[in-house]
Each structure stands twice: as structure tokens, then as C-alpha cells.
Amino acid sequence: MSLTDEERDRLADVVRLQPTKNGELQDAWEMESGSEVHGYLENHLKEYYYRDDDSLIRATAAANDLVDVEPGIEPDAVAKGGVPETIRVPELESRVVDVLAGPDERSQSVVRVLNALREAYDADPEVDAVRRALRSLERKNVVEVVYRTVPTFRLAVDRDEITVEIEA
Numbered sequence: 001m002s003l004t005d006e007e008r009d010r011l012a013d014v015v016r017l018q019p020t021k022n023g024e025l026q027d028a029w030e031m032e033s034g035s036e037v038h039g040y041l042e043n044h045l046k047e048y049y050y051r052d053d054d055s056l057i058r059a060t061a062a063a064n065d066l067v068d069v070e071p072g073i074e075p076d077a078v079a080k081g082g083v084p085e086t087i088r089v090p091e092l093e094s095r096v097v098d099v100l101a102g103p104d105e106r107s108q109s110v111v112r113v114l115n116a117l118r119e120a121y122d123a124d125p126e127v128d129a130v131r132r133a134l135r136s137l138e139r140k141n142v143v144e145v146v147y148r149t150v151p152t153f154r155l156a157v158d159r160d161e162i163t164v165e166i167e168a
Contacts, residue, residue: 003066007044011059012067014041014049016088016167019056019139024132056139083141083156086163093133094164095121100134100143100155107145107152110134 003011013028014020022034031037041049041057048063099116101108108116114130117123134153137143144156
């Protein structure tokens with residue numbers, strides 16, 4: 001199957017963002033709904049993606065070979081429940097890793113992470129963007145959730161055990 005330029009670009013997003021959800025692709029592709037994302041995947045990229053046991057979207061080996069981007073994670077490590085050695089993430093996710101509590105520290109709420117980002121980087125991301133970044137890192141097995149009054153987050157691994165690369 002020959003892919004158009006748009007299909008190839010969107011397939012690269014799937015490879016880069018995996019494991020991902022409809023909502024992340026909806027944001028990346030500026031679509032109106034998760035249903036629209038699902039329809040696009042089924043109609044244009046059906047051969048190149050699958051959903052894992054947790055219904056997360058992952059690229060097939062053929063998709064990885066077709067596009068010239070680095071996968072967001074080592075596919076086998078996270079699929080088997082392990083922590084990847086290297087992750088490639090957007091700048092906000094990289095910054096979250098920098099400010100987030102370590103595995104032996106008290107977990108932090110989304111608002112506390114937002115305030116840490118503001119202090120460390122003199123930046124003011126939206127709270128929903130911070131929440132999405134935390135959940136994306138959770139899906140990559142780099143962040144764990146601790147449920148208290150509200151969900152709180154901390155690194156699942158020591159910072160020196162993982163390499164964080166900012167994607168282009």
C-alpha cells in the first residue's frame with residue numbers, strides 16, 4: 001500500500017507518540033474528536049497500527065520501518081511492563097521529568113507539578129497540558145500514579161536510569 005504524504009506524516013506521529021490514545025492524536029492532527037481519529041486510523045493506516053491490551057495505539061514493525069522518526073519508546077520494554085532506557089518526548093514532558101518528585105519522594109498533584117514548572121522554567125503551560133504530559137509519561141512507564149485525595153504523580157525510576165531526549 002502506497003501512502004500519501006499526509007498519511008506518512010500521520011503514521012510518523014503514531015510511531016513517535018506510541019503508546020498513545022485517540023486524544024493525543026486528535027491534538028496532534030487538529031481533529032474535532034477521537035472518533036474522527038479512529039476513523040482516520042481505520043480508513044488510512046489500518047495495516048500500520050494496533051491496540052495493545054490496554055487499548056493504547058501502537059505502531060507495527062512495518063510502520064516503524066516506513067517512517068524516518070525514532071519511536072517514542074523502545075516498543076518491547078513498555079509492552080512488557082518495563083521501563084524504557086530512552087524516551088523521546090516533547091519539551092514539556094522532558095521538563096516534567098526534570099521537576100517531578102523522584103521514586104522515593106512524596107508524589108505531587110498536577111497543580112504542584114505546574115507550579116514547579118513555572119518556578120524552574122519561567123513558563124506557564126496550561127494545567128491540562130501538564131496533566132496530558134503526566135499521563136503520557138505514565139503510559140511510557142516512567143511515571144507512576146499514587147491515588148490520594150486526588151491522583152498524584154512521581155517518577156517510577158531514578159532520573160539517572162533513563163535518558164530523556166526532546167523530539168524535533
